[in-house]
Amino acid sequence: MTKGGAATAGVAAVGLLLAGCNPGGEGIRKEGAASHTPAPRGAMSATPAPSPSAHYKKVNAVQLLADDPKVGPDVKRAVAKPCAAHEYPIEVTYASLTGGKTPDVIVNVMTCADSVGIGTYVYRAKAGATDGYDNVYTNEQPSVYAGVSKGELEVSKQTYEAGDKVCCPSGEDVMTYRWANDHFTEYDRYHTDYSKTTVDETPDDGNVGTGNGSTGTEG
Numbered sequence: 043m044t045k046g047g048a049a050t051a052g053v054a055a056v057g058l059l060l061a062g063c064n065p066g067g068e069g070i071r072k073e074g075a076a077s078h079t080p081a082p083r084g085a086m087s088a089t090p091a092p093s094p095s096a097h098y099k100k101v102n103a104v105q106l107l108a109d110d111p112k113v114g115p116d117v118k119r120a121v122a123k124p125c126a127a128h129e130y131p132i133e134v135t136y137a138s139l140t141g142g143k144t145p146d147v148i149v150n151v152m153t154c155a156d157s158v159g160i161g162t163y164v165y166r167a168k169a170g171a172t173d174g175y176d177n178v179y180t181n182e183q184p185s186v187y188a189g190v191s192k193g194e195l196e197v198s199k200q201t202y203e204a205g206d207k208v209c210c211p212s213g214e215d216v217m218t219y220r221w222a223n224d225h226f227t228e229y230d231r232y233h234t235d236y237s238k239t240t241v242d243e244t245p246d247d248g249n250v251g252t253g254n255g256s257t258g259t260e261g
Contacts, residue, residue, distance in 0.1 A: 098136040098145040101175070106149065106165060112177045117151055117161040125154035137190045140166050140178065140221045147175060148188050148195070156208055162188040162197060164226070179219070179226050185211070195219040195226055212236060
């Protein structure tokens with residue numbers, strides 16, 4: 043993932059897992075979010091995991107969230123019904139992050155109105171079980187979004203300063219996690235400050251709209 047919108051906007055109603063499955067590179071499979079759902083503005087990338095042929099089992103992400111005691115009440119309310127029609131801003135990625143035989147499941151939940159990340163979760167298949175997953179990572183900070191970078195979990199979070207609009211954060215924090223001793227540990231982090239200059243901004247050089255006689259009638 044490379045770019046996307048973000049905000050601290052409140053939770054809106056979100057819905058059932060989108061059908062469909064699109065390849066996101068060898069060893070990584072990503073299931074659809076609504077087409078309008080953006081990725082974060084940071085340097086997220088879908089890099090192939092070490093086991094490109096690993097078989098993944100499609101999961102019902104909404105059911106996972108509903109049954110998970112680690113998921114907060116706000117997110118559970120958000121996934122109680124669809125946004126509209128059959129568009130559901132829940133994104134599911136399958137990738138080998140924890141070294142298990144079955145690819146892990148990354149679930150990103152966003153708001154309907156603004157596509158703001160409100161929850162990110164990683165589920166690992168239960169050892170020795172034919173079905174079922176354990177929640178091994180939870181982050182419910184506003185504007186959070188997770189992806190995969192070089193076979194590791196990469197989590198981004200937009201940062202806002204006073205006066206920032208929902209569309210326009212001031213920067214972004216990106217954290218990278220490695221799996222060891224049955225849990226994820228953060229080992230790298232960087233911050234980016236975004237430029238506030240836009241293409242619509244025109245420097246005032248004193249010659250715009252001054253009525254200096256260069257236009258209009260002569261004499």
